[in-house]
Amino acid sequence: MTYDAALHLLDRQIVDEEGRLLAKVDDVELRVDPDGSIRPSGLLVGMPAVLPRLGRRVGHRLTRLHVELRPAAEDRGRPLVVDIDRIASLTSEVRLSGDGRGSLRRLSADRAAAGDRWRLGELLGTPAAGPGLHRKSVVLDVRISGRPGESGEHRVAALVVGPGRSGALLGYDRTSDLGPALIAAVVRWMHRHARVVELGPEVEIDCAAGRVRIGAGASFLPLRG
Amino acid sequence: MKRYFAVLLGVLTAIGGFVDIGDLVTNAQVGARFGWSLVWVVVVGVVGICVFAEMSGRIAAVSHRATFDLVRERLGPRMGFLNLVGSMLVTFLTFIAEIGGVALALQLVSSVHHVLLVPFVAAAVWIVLWRARFSSIENVLGLLGLSLIGFAVALWQLGPDWGDLVAQLSPAEKPGAESWLTYAYFGVALFGAAMTPYEVFFFSSGGVEERWTHKDIGVMRANVFIGFPLGGLLSIAIAGCAAVVFLPQGITVETLGQVGLPVGVALGKIGLAVVVLGFFAATFGAACETGLSVGYSLAQYAGFQWGKYVRVRDAAAFHVVLLVATVLAAGVLLTGVDPIMVTEISVVFSAIALPLTYFPILVVANDPDYVGEHRNGRLANVLGVAYLVIIVLASLAAIPLLVITSMGQG
Incomplete structure (x- = not known):
């Protein structure tokens, strides 16, 4: 059983157990293990995740603009994340287990900068x-x-x-x-x-x-x- | 019994819901200038909207995904965004035209200038979008819209020479004073009026609102395949009335009052009152549908909670979009712009924007990941591809025709 991440996961609707519409899968975080294998580790959500995907140059410029709109905020450039093991099922929607309220957390600065974390969009x-x-x-x-x-x-x-x-x-x-x-x-x-x-x-x-x-x-x- | 009633109600509301300000104005204008020589375009458009709506309704029933979910999933965020902007602008333009249409209908009754009525109409539309249940909006206004059947009765009462009218059905019967370019321009406009994209956004999102499942596919198909063609017959009756009353006199249709005038001629005050009620219901219903469609499109692209099936506070962003769109539409109308002109523009731009949403729907309707065993059969695909070609051609021809004919004046 395989699936294609861009075709089947990216841009799909994230819903919770109750069917609440939470967000779109704006990007997917991949983690590189020490043995070299690459695994999906999280779903990224929000402007800092989707803007870079709007094209290399335009995306970069829009992401910077998004940060500069509120320069005082330290976390402005980091997307929200929900870990991949929260997914209960993947059909035409990405269903999370449990109540979806409060399930999206800000990606930590360490994790965002880690060299072993890639974005599918990149x-x-x-x-x-x-x-x-x-x-x-x-x-x-x-x-x-x-x-x-x-x-x-x-x-x-x-x-x-x-x-x-x-x-x-x-x-x-x-x-x-x-x-x-x-x-x-x-x-x-x-x-x-x-x-x-x-x-x-x-x-x-x-x-x-x-x-x-x-x-x-x-x-x-x-x-x- | 309940099931038959549901089918009947669905069909009746689909008839009333099919006709909106675009169909009213464009059909009357075309009838007055070209008689019935463009009726074949209405037929092509109605079959097209049936093909399009059936596919998106089926996808909504099986996978619970509405149009703009699919647009973004299949085209990605960048192409999807351009698509969203284009489609939302056209839907918003239609929204303006519908609110203007409601105000014009009320002007016919009250003789108060329509610009003065716009704020009240916009407020009423917003209150309905905010408070009313989804099914009440669809059923009450759809059923009241049926009073447009007055046009069919009026055509019969006008007692035209039916042989002559049927003979006009051939494109070769285009009145000699009109050029083929204006004929083609109004053909594209009529096609855009019959296949307005918002109808499909609304239809598929409505399927999700009403929690259709694969068991509802039969009812959905009955609504589409019976309701839309009967709505198309109303369009043809409107064109026929204008063809009988205005074409021989060489009068062109420029106001909503003129659209209803043949009914007044045939049936007197009562008949006129009935179709003006129909104008009101059809445009008010379509104003609600287009307003909701603006919110649906944006929410489905961005992924936030939408819909009238949840409490207002659970879809707060969606309701903010509806409020902002209503205020903006009222603002545009308060500049004094002629709603009939907005309508004329909106139907042409509808034709231009159609391929943007049609193509992804056609692809997904074939994808077993979404629709499982309910994917397109051979007939749906033959028609689907044929209409893809027609829609792209109409879309490409629209702008050049618009420029060359100066919006059909030439």
């Missing part, structure tokens, strides 16, 4: 280079094993890389029988260079420097699983 769109890949390839999506709210191992298993914009695959990479046939054909043709790369020693992700290097020995999976 990873998406990062240039990916390697033999056999289209030269304009970027990270389009992040395939995660497991399912939030269910037991088992949760870690980033593969990257979907290819030229284009994250999200533009619209889910047509996941199954082969998603209609309408005409739109499916157009989307698949536009993303004919997209590949799924399994994470392994051959895949080196440098989120801070903004690049992904994929070695010759990396394992490529077919796009439609």
Whole structure:
């Protein structure tokens, strides 16, 4: 069981047990373990989470503007966070366990600055280079094993890389029988260079420097699983 | 029994709810200038809104996600934001036109200038949005809107030469004095009036408000497939009345009073009173729907609590948006701008904005992650793609036609 973080988790509605609408998943926090595996660790919420996703330059400028609107506030640049293990289920909404009131906490300064914490929004769109890949390839999506709210191992298993914009695959990479046939054909043709790369020693992700290097020995999976 | 009553009520309110200020004004204008030669556009538009509303209603019933949830989930925050701004502006423009329409309807009764009535109308709309239950808004105003059936009765009473009227149905019967460009411009306007995007925002959000489940898909389809086409017939009757009374005299329609005039001619004071009540109910109902749609769109994009199914204090931000939108709309109307002109602009911009929300809905209606086994069948997809093409073409043609024909004057 896998899910694609940008397609299935990002931008979904967060609700609590009672069905209260709490927020959108504005970004997803990823944590890098000492053994190198990457796991989803939290859902980020609020302006400091969504503004950077509005484009590299515009996003940066808007985020700064958001901070400067109230320079006296120390926490203005940090989003709210809810830990990933609060998720009870992921369907067309992200349902949290328990009462949602007061469930969003401000991300601590230490955690926001930690080098082993990445944001999915930063990873998406990062240039990916390697033999056999289209030269304009970027990270389009992040395939995660497991399912939030269910037991088992949760870690980033593969990257979907290819030229284009994250999200533009619209889910047509996941199954082969998603209609309408005409739109499916157009989307698949536009993303004919997209590949799924399994994470392994051959895949080196440098989120801070903004690049992904994929070695010759990396394992490529077919796009439609 | 209760179920049949629910279907009947749904269908009746869908008929009354289909017609709004855009349909009233555009159909009368088109009827007066082009007779029935543009009726085929109404038919295309009504089938289109059925396809669009059925898909979004089905998604809302199965996944409880309304239009702008899906827009952001499928297009991401950046494209979704541009989409939100465009769609909200068009809906807000329609909201202004509807409030203006209510004021114009009241002016017909009271002879008080509509600008003086705007603050009261806006206050009434806001109070209804704040206090009234969702189902009461939909049912009371939808049923009162049925008095627009007066147009169908009036057309019959006017006793037109039916053979002549039916012969006008061919596009080749376009009156010689009009150019093909103005014909095309009014075609796009009529299409935008029939397929106003807010109808779908409201319809899908309403499905979430009323807590539809997959069991309600049948009732939803009955509302759409019976109610909207019957509403379309009302539109055609409005155009027919104008075609019979105004076209031979070469009179163009510029006021709401003129829209109702053929009914006065055919049925006298009582008939006129009935359709003016219909004007009031249809525009007031649509004002509530567009006002709510402004709040729905923003809340669904941003993720905060929306809806009339929760207490006002639990959806405080949503209600603040409704209040601000109502005050702004009243402010625009208080500048003295002609509501009929706002209507003319809003229907054209509706046509321009349609692809923004139509495309993500079409994709999600196929996605088993959202709709499971209830995804689009072959017919829904053939129609869905055909309408995607039509909607994109209408959207692309709208601005050039608007400029070349100077909003249909040329």
